[in-house]
Amino acid sequence: MSEFFKKPEGTLSLQTIAMPADTNWSGDVFGGWIVSQMDLAGAIHAERFSKGRCATISINQMTFLVPVKVGDVISCYTKILKVGNTSIQIQIEVWDSHDESRQAKQVTEGIFTFVAVDVKGNKRQIPDEVKQKFLTA
Numbered sequence: 001m002s003e004f005f006k007k008p009e010g011t012l013s014l015q016t017i018a019m020p021a022d023t024n025w026s027g028d029v030f031g032g033w034i035v036s037q038m039d040l041a042g043a044i045h046a047e048r049f050s051k052g053r054c055a056t057i058s059i060n061q062m063t064f065l066v067p068v069k070v071g072d073v074i075s076c077y078t079k080i081l082k083v084g085n086t087s088i089q090i091q092i093e094v095w096d097s098h099d100e101s102r103q104a105k106q107v108t109e110g111i112f113t114f115v116a117v118d119v120k121g122n123k124r125q126i127p128d129e130v131k132q133k134f135l136t137a
């Protein structure tokens with residue numbers, strides 16, 4: 001399918017605006033800031049899904065497709081791909097919409113894995129009922 005027709009996939013879990021403090025010396029937003037927003041978006045989805053605290057255990061390879069500028073609105077869309085005993089694999093897409101007049105562009109995407117943890121930070125089982133709901137959806 002042509003890139004022109006690609007649309008965000010998943011749930012809008014986080015939306016924010018790139019600020020001057022998030023930029024490097026060239027005026028573009030740091031890649032690390034974008035990864036940080038993705039981590040937050042994934043954690044929001046993972047924690048809502050697993051009904052408790054989660055920790056990031058891995059992030060797969062990512063490619064940055066277009067630069068992000070100050071004032072751009074960044075939207076992170078999340079979609080659960082796989083649910084294990086304690087882990088949740090989430091696809092996270094980042095889209096940039098400068099303003100209403102321009103079509104949103106995809107900035108990057110990545111697959112993040114979160115592990116459900118208890119208050120002490122030890123891994124915990126994903127509740128059976130939410131796992132079943134995901135498997136039968």
Ligand SMILES: CC(C)(COP(=O)(O)OP(=O)(O)OC[C@H]1O[C@@H](n2cnc3c(N)ncnc32)[C@H](O)[C@@H]1OP(=O)(O)O)[C@@H](O)C(=O)NCCC(=O)NCCS
Pocket residue numbers: 055056057058083084085086087088113115117121122123
């Ligand atoms: C999260 C943590 C408690 C897990 O404990 P652990 O004993 O290492 O857990 P395990 O090796 O049994 O793995 C737990 C789950 O993660 C999965 N997993 C482990 N390593 C993985 C990797 N590199 N990629 C994807 N999944 C991975 C396992 O398959 C397992 O999934 P399952 O239970 O659904 O089958 C521990 O690794 C930890 O505290 N890590 C630091 C987390 C953190 O601080 N993150 C923020 C960044 S600093």
